[in-house]
Amino acid sequence: MNAPVFDNRDCGTCPIRHRAVCARCEQDELEYLDTIKYYRSYEAGQPVVWSGDQIDFVATVVSGVAALTQTMEDGRTQMIGLLLPSDFLGRPGHEKAHFDVTAISDLTLCCFRRRPFEKLLASSPHVSQRLLEMTLDELDAAREWMLVLGRKTAREKIASLLAIIARRESRLRLEDSTDGCTFELPLTREAMADYLGLTLETVSRQISALKRAGVITLRGNRQVTVPDFARLIAESGDDADGGMLP
Amino acid sequence: MNAPVFDNRDCGTCPIRHRAVCARCEQDELEYLDTIKYYRSYEAGQPVVWSGDQIDFVATVVSGVAALTQTMEDGRTQMIGLLLPSDFLGRPGHEKAHFDVTAISDLTLCCFRRRPFEKLLASSPHVSQRLLEMTLDELDAAREWMLVLGRKTAREKIASLLAIIARRESRLRLEDSTDGCTFELPLTREAMADYLGLTLETVSRQISALKRAGVITLRGNRQVTVPDFARLIAESGDDADGGMLP
DNA sequence: GATCGGCCTTGATCCAGATCAACCGCGAAG
DNA sequence: CTTCGCGGTTGATCTGGATCAAGGCCGATC
Numbered sequence: 344m345n346a347p348v349f350d351n352r353d354c355g356t357c358p359i360r361h362r363a364v365c366a367r368c369e370q371d372e373l374e375y376l377d378t379i380k381y382y383r384s385y386e387a388g389q390p391v392v393w394s395g396d397q398i399d400f401v402a403t404v405v406s407g408v409a410a411l412t413q414t415m416e417d418g419r420t421q422m423i424g425l426l427l428p429s430d431f432l433g434r435p436g437h438e439k440a441h442f443d444v445t446a447i448s449d450l451t452l453c454c455f456r457r458r459p460f461e462k463l464l465a466s467s468p469h470v471s472q473r474l475l476e477m478t479l480d481e482l483d484a485a486r487e488w489m490l491v492l493g494r495k496t497a498r499e500k501i502a503s504l505l506a507i508i509a510r511r512e513s514r515l516r517l518e519d520s521t522d523g524c525t526f527e528l529p530l531t532r533e534a535m536a537d538y539l540g541l542t543l544e545t546v547s548r549q550i551s552a553l554k555r556a557g558v559i560t561l562r563g564n565r566q567v568t569v570p571d572f573a574r575l576i577a578e579s580g581d582d583a584d585g586g587m588l589p
Numbered sequence: 590m591n592a593p594v595f596d597n598r599d600c601g602t603c604p605i606r607h608r609a610v611c612a613r614c615e616q617d618e619l620e621y622l623d624t625i626k627y628y629r630s631y632e633a634g635q636p637v638v639w640s641g642d643q644i645d646f647v648a649t650v651v652s653g654v655a656a657l658t659q660t661m662e663d664g665r666t667q668m669i670g671l672l673l674p675s676d677f678l679g680r681p682g683h684e685k686a687h688f689d690v691t692a693i694s695d696l697t698l699c700c701f702r703r704r705p706f707e708k709l710l711a712s713s714p715h716v717s718q719r720l721l722e723m724t725l726d727e728l729d730a731a732r733e734w735m736l737v738l739g740r741k742t743a744r745e746k747i748a749s750l751l752a753i754i755a756r757r758e759s760r761l762r763l764e765d766s767t768d769g770c771t772f773e774l775p776l777t778r779e780a781m782a783d784y785l786g787l788t789l790e791t792v793s794r795q796i797s798a799l800k801r802a803g804v805i806t807l808r809g810n811r812q813v814t815v816p817d818f819a820r821l822i823a824e825s826g827d828d829a830d831g832g833m834l835p
Numbered sequence: 836g837a838t839c840g841g842c843c844t845t846g847a848t849c850c851a852g853a854t855c856a857a858c859c860g861c862g863a864a865g
Numbered sequence: 866c867t868t869c870g871c872g873g874t875t876g877a878t879c880t881g882g883a884t885c886a887a888g889g890c891c892g893a894t895c
Binding site: 787788790810 | 881882883884890
């Protein structure tokens with residue numbers, strides 16, 4: 344009960360994690376958070392919430408991958424966000440979910456009961472500030488993605504997605520690997536298509552094309568190796584430096 | 590100096606506007622905000638900030654329309670957001686702009702110097718909470734738009750855009766006009782194309798098609814009348830009720 | 836009132852990606 | 866070992882929207 348709640352062993356990815364090391368944190372808030380926290384796991388493929396559901400929690404991803412999607416009546420679906428470990432899920436202040444959330448791999452969430460979490464937000468500027476920061480990051484990412492969806496070719500879309508995944512994966516491991524990184528694709532071809540606004544056939548063809556061109560190497564269907572990262576970036580149509588590294 | 594800073598006559602659209610009527614507000618914060626606030630106007634077509642610029646302010650739109658856009662080296666551009674009166678512009682915590690901002694019509698901003706604004710954010714949960722709320726709304730809007738960009742046909746895209754503008758315009762005027770609303774398009778065909786991920790020719794053709802089909806009526810190139818709003822929504826491919834009205 | 840430059844429309848043609856369809860590889864279930 | 870089903874690949878064809886091109890409308894300028 345007196346142990347720090349958000350140390351990295353326990354749940355390294357909570358939005359409020361900096362509080363555990365923040366000199367300004369007050370113990371009573373940590374204890375409060377402890378009382379409203381619980382863990383939840385989902386198997387690959389399981390739905391987490393449906394659009395329109397009443398939601399009584401917010402959460403962060405501890406491990407695994409989740410997809411945020413939107414579906415039209417006729418079945419066309421668009422993935423709207425990919426939640427990797429450390430991403431935040433939920434919408435303080437709203438009763439109902441706006442989007443579907445599905446576990447794409449086995450998934451563990453660190454959940455907070457919504458009402459008490461909102462109470463904490465209202466009273467603690469540190470927490471709402473941290474959440475604001477994360478939300479602004481997500482907004483930037485969503486806007487970057489709008490350029491991908493609206494203006495890029497199929498090949499550029501694939502390259503952009505691979506670059507994003509590679510960057511996120513390798514940042515979680517080591518900063519150094521400038522060249523020659525290898526990672527596991529957490530998505531099926533169909534999920535990639537839903538993310539990119541393409542069909543799965545086009546995704547498959549373009550991945551084959553990138554392989555043929557030597558931009559990537561595949562072991563099996565999922566394990567990707569990028570021998571020359573700059574080459575991949577060039578294929579993605581992005582500015583070499585990624586534009587605006589802060 | 591003692592007058593409330595954020596009453597509706599003065600600047601009805603500031604992100605912190607609820608503080609003016611919030612019982613919990615403290616006068617010294619209002620006075621503080623007063624000292625960091627200034628107004629700025631732009632003519633239609635003028636750039637407000639370029640991507641990469643050092644930015645020392647955040648702002649809200651008082652009147653007019655601004656566009657957030659992103660451009661690739663080869664000139665392809667995607668509009669990423671449309672800022673109408675009451676929308677927030679800027680990124681507390683970041684030195685540099687990630688996107689271009691352009692005045693699309695004559696534009697007035699209510700600006701706050703960034704550093705002091707950030708200081709206020711850090712000390713006042715009300716302000717950061719209000720901003721968080723606005724950012725979450727923007728994120729939802731961006732995600733809705735990803736479905737439009739990724740999965741809708743040209744015709745559905747146009748109908749979606751018209752529906753959004755109609756809703757925002759008429760909400761600013763009167764809630765009632767369920768049917769038969771008329772509004773002025775704040776965008777050129779080219780700007781619409783940039784927003785929708787289309788070419789201006791396709792925009793023009795689809796608007797003509799909607800006109801021919803009787804879904805809309807035009808007076809001149811810009812003034813649009815929607816005789817039957819439900820019809821427009823049907824064309825947009827959205828669920829009749831818009832999904833998830835809070 | 837002639838000319839010019841934005842903004843918009845319309846037509847003809849082209850092509851990237853969708854659609855339809857066949858098939859492969861592989862692990863799980865019988 | 867066979868079968869089944871899921872995820873993936875590849876080929877053939879179709880098509881919605883891009884591209885290229887020619888004007889039209891209208892307000893501003895000389």
